[in-house]
Amino acid sequence: xxxxxxxxxxxxxxxxxxxxxxxxxxxxxxxxxxxxxxxxxxxxxxxxxxxxxxxxxxxxxxxxxxxxxxxxxxxxxxxxxxxxxxxxxxxxxxxxxxxxxxxxxxxxxxxxxxxxxxxxxxxxxxxxxxxxxxxxxxxxxxxxxxxxxxxxxxxxxxxxxxxxxxxxxxxxxxxxxxxxxxxxxxxxxxxxxxxxxxxxxxxxxxxxxxxxxxxxxxxxxxxxxxxxxxxxxxxxxxxxxxxxxxxxxxxxxxxxxxxxxxxxxxxxxxxxxxxxxxxxxxxxxxxxxxxxxxxxxxxxxxxxxxxxxxxxxxxxxxxxxxxxxxxxxxxxxxxxxxxxxxxxxxxxxxxxxxxxxxxxxxxxxxxxxxxxxxxxxxxxxxxxxxxxxxxxxxxxxxxxxxxxxxxxxxxxxxxxxxx
Numbered sequence: 001x002x003x004x005x006x007x008x009x010x011x012x013x014x015x016x017x018x019x020x021x022x023x024x025x026x027x028x029x030x031x032x033x034x035x036x037x038x039x040x041x042x043x044x045x046x047x048x049x050x051x052x053x054x055x056x057x058x059x060x061x062x063x064x065x066x067x068x069x070x071x072x073x074x075x076x077x078x079x080x081x082x083x084x085x086x087x088x089x090x091x092x093x094x095x096x097x098x099x100x101x102x103x104x105x106x107x108x109x110x111x112x113x114x115x116x117x118x119x120x121x122x123x124x125x126x127x128x129x130x131x132x133x134x135x136x137x138x139x140x141x142x143x144x145x146x147x148x149x150x151x152x153x154x155x156x157x158x159x160x161x162x163x164x165x166x167x168x169x170x171x172x173x174x175x176x177x178x179x180x181x182x183x184x185x186x187x188x189x190x191x192x193x194x195x196x197x198x199x200x201x202x203x204x205x206x207x208x209x210x211x212x213x214x215x216x217x218x219x220x221x222x223x224x225x226x227x228x229x230x231x232x233x234x235x236x237x238x239x240x241x242x243x244x245x246x247x248x249x250x251x252x253x254x255x256x257x258x259x260x261x262x263x264x265x266x267x268x269x270x271x272x273x274x275x276x277x278x279x280x281x282x283x284x285x286x287x288x289x290x291x292x293x294x295x296x297x298x299x300x301x302x303x304x305x306x307x308x309x310x311x312x313x314x315x316x317x318x319x320x321x322x323x324x325x326x327x328x329x330x331x332x333x334x335x336x337x338x339x340x341x342x343x344x345x346x347x348x349x350x351x352x353x354x355x356x357x358x359x360x361x362x363x364x365x366x367x368x369x370x371x372x373x374x375x376x377x378x379x380x381x382x383x384x385x386x387x388x389x390x391x392x393x394x395x396x397x398x399x400x401x402x403x404x405x406x407x408x409x410x411x412x413x414x415x416x417x418x419x
Contacts, residue, residue: 008405009241009242009244009354009355009356010354010355010356010403010404010405010406010407011076011077011355011405011406012074012075012076012355012397012398012399012405012406013074013075013076013077013399014028014031014072014073014074014397014399015073015074015075015080015082016071016072016073017031017046017071017072017073018070018071018072019055019058019065019068019069019070019088019107020058020061020062020065020068020069021069022054022058024048024054024055027048027049027050027051027052027054027055028046028047028048028072028399029047029048029049029398029399029400030045030046030047030396030397030398030399030400031044031045031046031047031072031074031395031397031399032044032045032394032395032396032397033081033083033394033395033397034392034393034394035199035200035201035362035363035392035393035394036198036363036391036392037196037198037212037363037364037391037392038198038391038392039198039199040111040113040176040179040197040198040199040204041110041111041112041113041114041146041199042083042086042110042111042199042201043089043108043109043110043111044070044072044083044086044108044109044110045106045107045108045109046070046072046105046106046107046109047104047105047106047107048104048105048107049096049102049104050102050103050104050105051099051101051102053103055093055103055105056103065088065091065107066088066089066090066091067087067088067115068087068088069086069087069112070083070086070087070088070107070109071083071084071086072086074397074399074406076355076356076359076406077356078356078359079356079359079360081201081359081395085111085112085113085145085146085147085148086109086110086111086112087109087110087111087112087114087115088107088108088109089108089109089110089114090107090108091105091106091107091108092105092106092107092108093105093106111146111199112145112146113143113145113146113199115145116142116143116144116145116146116175117142117143117174117175117176118174120142120174120175121172121173121174122138122142122170122171122172122173122174122175122178123170123171123172124137124138124141124169124170124178125167125168125169125170126160126167126168126169126170126182127159127167127168128159129159129160130155130156130157130158130159130160130186131156131160131182131183131185131186131187131195132152132154132155132156132183132186132195132206132207133152133155133156134160134168134182135178135179135182135183135186135197135206136150136152136206138170138175138178138179138182139175139179139204139206142175142178143175146199146204148202148203148204149203149204150203150204150205150206151203151204151205151206151207152206152207153205153206153207153208153211153212153215154188154193154207154208154211156186156187156188156195157187157188157189158187160182160185170182179197180197183195183197183206186208188208188210190208190210193208193209193210193211193335193336193339194208194209194336194339194340195207195208195209196208196209196212196364198363198364200362200363200364200365201362201363202362205364209339209340209343210339210419212364212389213389213415213418213419214419215364215365215366216364216365216366216387216389216390216415217366217387217415217419218366219365219366220366220367220368220387221360221361221362221365221366221367221390222243222357222360222361222367222368223243223367223368223369223370224243224244224245224351224353224357224367224368224369224370225240225243225244225245225369225370226244226245226248226369226370226371226372226385227244227245227372228372241354242354242356242357243353243354243356243357244353244354245351245352245353245369245371246352246353246354246407247351247352248349248350248351248352248369248371248385249349249350250347250348250349250350251348251349251350251411277317277318278317278318279317279318279319280317280318280319339418342417342418343413343418345417346413346414346417346418347413347414347417348391348411348412348413348414349369349371349385349388349411349412349414350409350410350411350412351369351371351409351410351412352407352408352409353407353408353409353410354406354407354408355395355397355405355406355407355408357408358393358395358406358407358408358409358410359395359408361390361393361408361410362390362393363390363391363392363393364389364390364391365389365390366387366388366389366390366415367387367388367390367410367412368385368386368387368388369385369386369388369412370383370385370386371383371384371385372384385414386414386415386416387414387415387416388412388413388414388415389412389413389415389418390410390411390412391410391411391412391413392410392411393408393409393410393411394408394409394410395407395408396408396409
């Protein structure tokens, strides 16, 4: 195996695969694994070529495939990647075009925490706790099946509710929704700090988005490089090939090509939004503040502060009996919107790399990608790219002896455009 991977950087080996405890190793053709900062679970799609009726037999013996446990693992010569906490979510079957007696099954799986979320409801009150602490308690209490740890990379400030009128209640809310609602109330030392909660390859992660970017900036997982030609140097056939870029491109907004890469439209809208806060305890408007233009944009587009040009909606309510208005998270929503706008307008790349480099990466971590500048683009250097945060990554593994067996494709956000 080690000798083969020297010259085949996309080589992959399936180590085991099972559905409902039944070994399906011999029938697996393809596995795609999806990690994302947008979801607190991992998804995986498995393609099975069944010429022995094994999937139909499993379905008959267990009363149907949905909800059944799935495990699999593969190895690239250096990294062993395993998923134990997946369950069958969808099943699609069709006859093979080459042999009608063979069934092709596309089985969609999802992390078992998704099942925990659907099966339970949060009935809990919170008092004198930080928002991140309360959300972590919900996670550990109501999502026990995915047996990995939760890392809180940044703790929020202040209690979630005053103790003068009791506690902050959560009633008849799904765990994921309860965590989302709690984290919306989190505030940090830096005002520009929306909170994220997701599952990476190894654990659950919770904390401020700004701290995620700062952490990725300081810890680069691996480095990949794009070259015009490969093989000019004998070392290209060895270690370098495992960290070469197969394909790369800039992600452009498909909704409106005229404003897709202006680098200003989201920031400008966030910068000039109004901030309207209604106090439900006193039935009165607590703050009606016209949007202010941030200094970095004022010299570029000086007329954007006019209310006639609109902006992002920023209307909130608070209860002054429960939360001190000066510390209430809604007071920081404007800065949060500006930070999210900076992320939305940052340069984003879609990059495909060999599996050897890909399995060393996971979401919310840093990667350095050196890419060739497209033809016709004038730059000070022939190289573009740089340090990026991995927002999403997909591992695509084939086990049918094709030349390019396994690759990883990730969406990277250029860190220097954000922090």
